[in-house]
Amino acid sequence: MDNGKASGLPEGAARVLSDVLAALIVLLAMGWALSFQRTLGLSLYPQQLFAAMLALTVALAFLTLPGRRLAVRRCVPWYDVALAVLGLVTLGYLAVRYPDLVLMIFARPPELWLPGAITIVLVLEALRRATGWALVVIILAFLLYALFGDVFPGRLQGRAQNWQMLSGYMAVDSNGILGLPMSVAATVVVAFILFGVLLEITGGTLFFTDAAMLGMGRFRGGSMKIAVLASGLFGSISGSAVANVVGTGVVTIPMIKKDGYPAHKAAAIEAVASTGGQLMPPVMGASAFLMAEFLALPYSQVVLAALVPAVLYYVALFIQADLEAARLGIRAIPAEDMPKARQVARGAHFALAFGVLIYLLFWQRYQPERAALWAALVLAGTSLVLGYGGTRPGLRALFGAFSRTGRAVVDILLISAASGFVIGVLNITGLSFNLTYLLVQVGGGSLIGLLLLSALVCIVLGMGLPTLGVYVLLAALVAPALIQLGVEPIAAHLYVLYFGMMSMITPPIALAAFAAATIARAPAMATGLAAMRFGWAAYVIPVLFVFSPTLILKGAPFDIALALVTATMGVWLVSAALAGFFRGPLSPGLRAGFALAGLLALVPAEAFAGGIWSDLVGTALGAGLMLRETLRVPDPGAQT
Incomplete structure (x- = not known):
């Protein structure tokens, strides 16, 4: 905790300055969205806007986020003020000089690599203050790979980059921090x-x-x-x-x-x-x-593609x-x-x-x-x-x-800028192709094997990262391997997003579950395990829409309608099996029957040859079990 003796910017002045910087970020975004630059007759690269907004963001981060997370400070220390000014000047310089600098990446002049190196350091430190060490460590690993990729063995070997060229490339190239x-x-x-x-x-x-x-x-x-x-x-x-x-x-x-x-x-x-x-x-x-x-x-x-899987997720819950x-x-x-x-x-x-x-x-x-x-x-x-x-x-x-x-x-904004480091390294070193090849090889060329491996990789890589960071990382590293084996591209991207987000409720690092456990004053691990049970649909549905895109609304209208009906039936049956209750308590045998019928009904008819029979058997078996329980317990004694 700051003892208040350090010199720096008083709290009141820092708050006013931070409010101005924060409002400017939004006003710049609004102006660009509404094409005010054209109204004013300005011809600007989009990257100039992004650099200006990142300048304001980095400065705001140093003014509002202490060096030690959760620390309380009565004034902004002089060194944080200096870092904020350095961020504004450096990224402001990149914004103004961008049209010239973007042509100098491979020439490696000091007027590019020096502000580029400063920008990398400032963005990573601001990111650490905002989100913690997890994403910073991953990005540092990628940057080190870019510098020393030639020492890695086998398919992981990459093209090593000169650090001066890498600094300029990351700072101004459209595949770097100012990218997509x-x-x-x-x-x-x-x-x-x-x-x-x-x-x-x-x-x-x-x-x-x-x-x-x-x-x-x-x-x-x-x-x-x-x-x-x-x-x-x-x-x-x-x-x-x-x-x-x-x-x-x-x-x-x-x-x-x-x-x-x-x-x-x-x-x-x-x-x-x-x-x-x-x-x-x-x-x-x-x-x-x-x-x-x-x-x-x-x-x-x-x-539209994401809608049905998300609705099924909430229906199950x-x-x-x-x-x-x-x-x-x-x-x-x-x-x-x-x-x-x-x-x-x-x-x-x-x-x-x-x-x-x-x-x-x-x-x-x-x-x-x-x-x-x-x-x-x-x-x-x-x-x-x-x-x-x-x-x-x-x-x-x-x-x-x-x-x-x-x-x-x-x-x-900091996560998005940092994501550019990952995309930049993948592009400049050839790592993207190598990882895709490696995942396909490890999966043995089998789609089922690759799906299981990808799910594990997504959950592990997603641990501790915010949603946007999870998606960017997995879309760059894992989704290409799935597409390589013939998965519909949008299904592949939704697949990695689902399993990346499941890291939020999957122990050992289940941030969402543990945050909820803190509020509830409940055991963290017990909460995580219960969350996995409640969220079971998100572990199953992505596999289904990979094999049959009808669940992401791709296919003939009749096939889509059939998939929606049987999937909803399957979700209901499996959820009852997990709860151990339908109209009344279910015996172990009945729970197994409900679970089997539900899983059969969940499998879309288009997933494999003869899949329609799986749907029919599961739906008929499930309907029979539901009818049996309804007749056995005609009045559950509560509203539904």
Whole structure:
């Protein structure tokens, strides 16, 4: 902890300066999205914008994030102020001189490699302060490989690079820190985070929680279902599973425990619901936009492909919440604790902003960032007039959203810039091709073997990383190997995203589960294991859509409809088997029967020759078991 004696920038002055820098980040992103540079007659490279925004981000990081995480400081030390100024000057120089410098990469002049080396050091230190050591260590390993790749044996051998050339390449090349991840984060992600911040300021998040409570509170186990719905809604626009846990879990976890759920299960279901938000359109932890860029597909196509697997994930979670409530005898939320329908109806204007967003994205084909900005404008306008929950934000609060957004995107912009290191090393050394070849060889040329190996690699590499970092790393390292063996490209990218996100609930480093366990005061490992059970669908569904793209809406309409019906049936049956309850407790034999029928029904008919028979047998067996239990226990004694 800072003892307050160190010289530096006083806290008040630092806060004002930080607010200005944060607001400038958002204003630059908005200006670019709305093409203000063309209105002003300026001809700029996109990388000049990215460098300017990264300059502001690095400076903001040093002004707001202490060198020791969680340390408390009364003023910003002089050395952090110096680092902030150095970041502004160095990256500002790169932004201004970019058109000339980008032509000098292989000439290696000092005016390029020196600011490039400084930029690498500053970005990595700012990243360490923002996210911890995990991602920094991975990036350092990649940079060391770029410098000494020729000493590695066999297929891992790469082309060693001169450090001066590497510094300049990483700083200004479009495959470096100013590349694709930064392009998406600096435009699309900033716009959607602004929309999310405005939702919070105007009471939108409270509205969604109230709406979830009004819709689900009257059913058995309503608190658990509220957590699933609220966390899914909030998580679909949030960029972090852990942030989602912390943001909604402080409300939902105590509510679930109060209803009588064990603490570790209360924490587990919140962790799984929050993690699923990163897989749910429209934002998918910002990975949806980057996936569209990587695959050169319309954003709407990525969203549609991701929709069904995400819905099945939540269907499985919702069914388990319901069956757990029935098994434990947990009833509905008392009427006096429910919000009034008239009060919730006053927040209907929030739906208008989402309607505008969806209309502009899917019907008018607007760029995602422009659609998000127009939706944010509608949200701000309706909230100024109507408000929610007895409060109506003023103009000052709405203008404050710019600085709040700028602070909120620091982590994402730094992760995106750092992701450029990984992509740059893969391109310049040939490591990308070598890793793809190695994974295919280790998998023995077998798709099933490669899927199992890839799932393990994704879970291990994803441990401790934020959503965007997980996706970029895995899309570059693992997805190409799957595509090499004939997997549909979008299925391969969704596969690695799913298993990368499962690191959030898979011990030993299950960040989302452990964060929820801390709030619930539950054992961390027990929470992680319960979360794996609740989130079982995410370990199975990606394998299914790899073998049969009908689950990502690719194929004939009849085949897609059949896959959706049988997959939903399968999810229900397996969830009942895991809960050990349907209309009443299930014996071990019945649980095995439900599980077998569910797995057979889950397999899409197009997955292999004769797959239709698997669907028919599983569906018929499952329907028979359900009917038997319904007749055996005609009245479970609780609402469903």
